[in-house]
Amino acid sequence: MTYSYFKGDNARSKARDGMAPNKRLTLAFVQEAGRILLGYKKRGFGCGRWNGFGGKVHDGETVHAGAVRELEEESALIAPKLDKVGVLMFEFLGDPQLMEVHVFTTKHYSGTPSESEEMRPKWYSLEEIPFKEMWPDDVYWFPLMLKGKHFYGYFTFKGMNDIVDYKLREVENIHDVPIPQGPQDTTCRG
Ligand SMILES: Nc1ncnc2c1[nH]c(=O)n2[C@H]1C[C@H](O)[C@@H](COP(=O)(O)OP(=O)(O)OP(=O)(O)O)O1
Numbered sequence: 001m002t003y004s005y006f007k008g009d010n011a012r013s014k015a016r017d018g019m020a021p022n023k024r025l026t027l028a029f030v031q032e033a034g035r036i037l038l039g040y041k042k043r044g045f046g047c048g049r050w051n052g053f054g055g056k057v058h059d060g061e062t063v064h065a066g067a068v069r070e071l072e073e074e075s076a077l078i079a080p081k082l083d084k085v086g087v088l089m090f091e092f093l094g095d096p097q098l099m100e101v102h103v104f105t106t107k108h109y110s111g112t113p114s115e116s117e118e119m120r121p122k123w124y125s126l127e128e129i130p131f132k133e134m135w136p137d138d139v140y141w142f143p144l145m146l147k148g149k150h151f152y153g154y155f156t157f158k159g160m161n162d163i164v165d166y167k168l169r170e171v172e173n174i175h176d177v178p179i180p181q182g183p184q185d186t187t188c189r190g
Helices: 010-016 063-075 138-146
Strands: 023-032 035-041 083-092 099-106 119-125 150-158 162-171
Touching: 023 063, 035 063, 063 099, 063 119, 083 138, 099 138, 138 150, 138 162
Parallel strands: 023 099, 083 150
Antiparallel strands: 023 035, 035 119, 083 099, 150 162
C-alpha cells in the first residue's frame, strides 16, 4: 500500500484558480463485535452500492453534526458521538469539484436500524463485506478503518467505476493533520 500522498498538481491548481470549493460529505459506520452496518443506496449518487451512511454537510453545520444527522436520517440510529477516523478525497476526471468525505465510526448507538427512503441497512460480518458491490476505493481503506487506524486517501476516478490513481496514508491522529487540498499538498506529506 502506498503511503506517499502525491501525484500531479491538477486538483490543487483548480482550487488556486478559484474553481469550485470542495463538496464536503460525511460517511459513518456503526460497528459491533465482528460486524458492521452497511446501507444499500436506493437512489442518487452511488445508487446500487453498499456503503456507510452519510451525505452533504449543510451550510452552518459542523462536519460531525452533519454525520450524526445523516446517520439518523438514513438508518434511524442515534449516535451523538462519532469518532472521526479518516478523510477521503475524490477527484473525477473532467469535474473541477473535489469531493471531501469525512469518515466516522462508532460502537455506541441507540435505536434499531430501519430502512429509509434512501438506504436499506444490513449487518455484515467482517468476513463477508460485499466489496464487489461497493465503491471500488473501499477495498483499499476499509482494512485501515477496521483496524482502528486513522487515514487520508486521494482517489482519482475515471467515470464511476475506474480508479486511475490513488494514494493512501495512515496518520497517527486525523485531527492533527490539515486536510489536503490536492494530491500534491505538502501539508500532508508524511
Ligand atoms: N468513492 C466513494 N467511496 C465511498 N463513499 C463514497 C464515495 N463517494 C461518495 O460520495 N461516498 C459517500 C459519501 C456520502 O456518504 C455518500 C454520498 O452522499 P449523497 O447521497 O450524495 O448525499 P445526500 O446529502 O444524502 O444526498 P441527497 O439527499 O441530496 O440525495 O456517499
